[in-house]
Amino acid sequence: MQQKISDQLSTTAERPSGRQASSPRAVPVLTLVSHPQPQRIGERLLLETLANTGRTASLSRSAPEFSRPGLPPGQPLADPFLSRTPVQFAPGTRGRLRLLVPKDGTPVRVAEEPARGAREFLPEELIAGVPLVLAERVVLLLHLTRVPEAPVTQELGMVGQSESLRRVREDISRVADLDVPVLIRGETGTGKELVARAIHQQSPRREGPFISINLSAIPRELAASELFGVQRGAYTNAIQDRLGLFRAAQGGTLFLDEVGEAPPEVQVALLRVLETREVYPVGGNTPVPVDVRLLTATDANLEERIQRELFRAPLLHRLAGFEIRMPPLRERREDIGPLFLHFARQELEAIGEAHRLTVTDPRAEPWLPAALAVRLLRYAWPGNVRQLRNITRQLIIGSRGLPHLRIGDRLEQELTVDPQSAGSPHISGFEDTADPDELSPSRRRPADVGEQELLQALRASAWDLKATSERLSISRASVYLLIDKSSLLRTAGNLSPEEITRCFHECQGNLDKMVQRLEVSRRALQRRVRELGLGGP
Structure with a gap:
C-alpha cells in the first residue's frame, strides 16, 4: 500500500502521564508571494486534507480559499486567467509529495522549469520551499509548516509567520x-x-x-x-x-x-x-x-x-x-513575500505611490512580476533581511512612476541564482518515470548522513559537490541542504570580501589552494572571486 505523506511528516510525543498526544505535525502549505492584487501577498492555504487523510488536494482559480495566518478563510485565487480545472497535490512515493498538472489546465512552472504531468518533491525540498508559478501571474511557495500553530498575539516588531x-x-x-x-x-x-x-x-x-x-x-x-x-x-x-x-x-x-x-x-x-x-x-x-x-x-x-x-x-x-x-532568511523563505510587502509599503508611502498596493482588479498585470518573485525566493540572501530591505528600496526607486516593478541590470546580476552556492533550494522534481538513481535502493536517506561524515566526504572530494553526492550515495540537492543546515560548514556566500581577498593573495590566485583553505564549493568560490574583480585562477 502507498505510504501516506502524513506518515512521513507527522510525529507523536508522550505526555508525562503516559498517554500519547499529537505533537505539532508538518503540513504542506501554499503561501502567496505574487498576485495581481499585491495586498494579498502572504496569504496561505494549508493542505491539511492531504496531510491528515492522504486525499488529493485541489487548487484552481475558484477554490479553495486563502487566508492570513490565524484569521478565517478569505477568498480563492480569483484570477480569471487561471483555469477552473485544478492542479492537484497528492501523496507521492516514499514520503514525497506529488504535483499533478492537467494538460488543459493552468500552465505551471516549478521555479524555472515548466511542469507537465506529474512532478514529485522530496521532504527536504519542501522544507527548503518550492516556488510554483501559475500562468505567469501568481507565484506560490510550497513548503511545510507545523500545526496546530500557536496563535500569534503580538508580532513583537518582526514580520513573518515561519x-x-x-x-x-x-x-x-x-x-x-x-x-x-x-x-x-x-x-x-x-x-x-x-x-x-x-x-x-x-x-x-x-x-x-x-x-x-x-x-x-x-x-x-x-x-x-x-x-x-x-x-x-x-x-x-x-x-x-x-x-x-x-x-x-x-x-x-x-x-x-x-x-x-x-x-x-x-x-x-x-x-x-x-x-x-x-x-x-x-x-x-x-x-x-x-x-x-x-x-x-x-x-x-x-x-x-x-x-x-x-x-x-x-x-x-x-x-x-x-x-x-535568529534564523537566516534562507531558512524562512515563506517570510520573504510578507517582508518584501512590508518594506515595499514603507518605500511606496515615502514616494507617494502607496496606491500600487491597493489594486482591486483581478485582471491587472501583477505589480511584482512572476520572474522577479521567483528570483527573490531562490536567492541565497547572504545579507539576510537587511539585504532584502535594501534591494526592495532599489526596486521601488528604480521603478518609480512605472506600472510594474522593473529589475535593472545590476540587481539582476546580484539576484542571479547559483545552484552551487548551496544557499537556494534546488528543485529535483521528476515525471512519474522517475530518475532511476533517485529511486535506487543504494541511495541513502540524507538524515542518515552525519555532519562529520559530510565534512570528510567534502574534503575527500576536494569540495566538488557532485563527487560528494556520489561518494555519500545521496542526491546533489541533499548535499546542498545538508551543508546549509550544518553547524560545521560555511558556503561561499558566507565569506566576507576581506577574507576572500586575503586568501586570494596568500594563495597567489590558486583556486584549488583557496578551496582547501576556505573549505567551500569550488564553483561558488570561483564566482565570488570574479565578482570581487580578482580574476580567475
Missing part, C-alpha cells in the same frame, strides 16, 4: 520578564537588534532607557571608556567625568552587538560587571553600582574563538543566561 520566527517570539516571551542576560545569535542582517528591543519592550524595564552599541564600531582604545565611563584627569583630554554606556542605561537595558569583537581587557571588565554589578570608570579606583540588564549579540562562532583564545569561556557562560537564535 515556524523559526514563531520560536523566536516564544523565546522572547519566555525570557523577557526575567532579569537574566540574553545572548542573541545569528548571521549579519537577520534582525538581532529587533529581538533585543522586543525583549526590552516586554520586560519590567520598558520605561527605562534602551541603549544599543556595536562594539566592532568602537576603536579598541576607546572601548573601555565608552562602556564604563571616564574619571576626570584619567588621561590628557579627560577634562570632565563621563558616565559611559552602562551608567547611561541605568534602570534599563544595554544591548552590545558584535560582542565577539570585544577586546580582551573589555571582556575581563564585562565579566566583572556581570558578577558584581559594579563598574570601574577608566582612571577610577572606586566601583560604581549599576542596575542594567545586559543583552548581547554576535554572528561569530564564540566556541571557535574560545579555542583560538580570542574569547573568554567564563564570559560566554555569563552572557548566555539564555540564548536566542
Whole structure:
C-alpha cells in the first residue's frame, strides 16, 4: 500500500502521564508571494486534507480559499486567467509529495522549469520551499509548516509567520520578564537588534532607557571608556567625568552587538560587571553600582574563538543566561513575500505611490512580476533581511512612476541564482518515470548522513559537490541542504570580501589552494572571486 505523506511528516510525543498526544505535525502549505492584487501577498492555504487523510488536494482559480495566518478563510485565487480545472497535490512515493498538472489546465512552472504531468518533491525540498508559478501571474511557495500553530498575539516588531520566527517570539516571551542576560545569535542582517528591543519592550524595564552599541564600531582604545565611563584627569583630554554606556542605561537595558569583537581587557571588565554589578570608570579606583540588564549579540562562532583564545569561556557562560537564535532568511523563505510587502509599503508611502498596493482588479498585470518573485525566493540572501530591505528600496526607486516593478541590470546580476552556492533550494522534481538513481535502493536517506561524515566526504572530494553526492550515495540537492543546515560548514556566500581577498593573495590566485583553505564549493568560490574583480585562477 502507498505510504501516506502524513506518515512521513507527522510525529507523536508522550505526555508525562503516559498517554500519547499529537505533537505539532508538518503540513504542506501554499503561501502567496505574487498576485495581481499585491495586498494579498502572504496569504496561505494549508493542505491539511492531504496531510491528515492522504486525499488529493485541489487548487484552481475558484477554490479553495486563502487566508492570513490565524484569521478565517478569505477568498480563492480569483484570477480569471487561471483555469477552473485544478492542479492537484497528492501523496507521492516514499514520503514525497506529488504535483499533478492537467494538460488543459493552468500552465505551471516549478521555479524555472515548466511542469507537465506529474512532478514529485522530496521532504527536504519542501522544507527548503518550492516556488510554483501559475500562468505567469501568481507565484506560490510550497513548503511545510507545523500545526496546530500557536496563535500569534503580538508580532513583537518582526514580520513573518515561519515556524523559526514563531520560536523566536516564544523565546522572547519566555525570557523577557526575567532579569537574566540574553545572548542573541545569528548571521549579519537577520534582525538581532529587533529581538533585543522586543525583549526590552516586554520586560519590567520598558520605561527605562534602551541603549544599543556595536562594539566592532568602537576603536579598541576607546572601548573601555565608552562602556564604563571616564574619571576626570584619567588621561590628557579627560577634562570632565563621563558616565559611559552602562551608567547611561541605568534602570534599563544595554544591548552590545558584535560582542565577539570585544577586546580582551573589555571582556575581563564585562565579566566583572556581570558578577558584581559594579563598574570601574577608566582612571577610577572606586566601583560604581549599576542596575542594567545586559543583552548581547554576535554572528561569530564564540566556541571557535574560545579555542583560538580570542574569547573568554567564563564570559560566554555569563552572557548566555539564555540564548536566542535568529534564523537566516534562507531558512524562512515563506517570510520573504510578507517582508518584501512590508518594506515595499514603507518605500511606496515615502514616494507617494502607496496606491500600487491597493489594486482591486483581478485582471491587472501583477505589480511584482512572476520572474522577479521567483528570483527573490531562490536567492541565497547572504545579507539576510537587511539585504532584502535594501534591494526592495532599489526596486521601488528604480521603478518609480512605472506600472510594474522593473529589475535593472545590476540587481539582476546580484539576484542571479547559483545552484552551487548551496544557499537556494534546488528543485529535483521528476515525471512519474522517475530518475532511476533517485529511486535506487543504494541511495541513502540524507538524515542518515552525519555532519562529520559530510565534512570528510567534502574534503575527500576536494569540495566538488557532485563527487560528494556520489561518494555519500545521496542526491546533489541533499548535499546542498545538508551543508546549509550544518553547524560545521560555511558556503561561499558566507565569506566576507576581506577574507576572500586575503586568501586570494596568500594563495597567489590558486583556486584549488583557496578551496582547501576556505573549505567551500569550488564553483561558488570561483564566482565570488570574479565578482570581487580578482580574476580567475
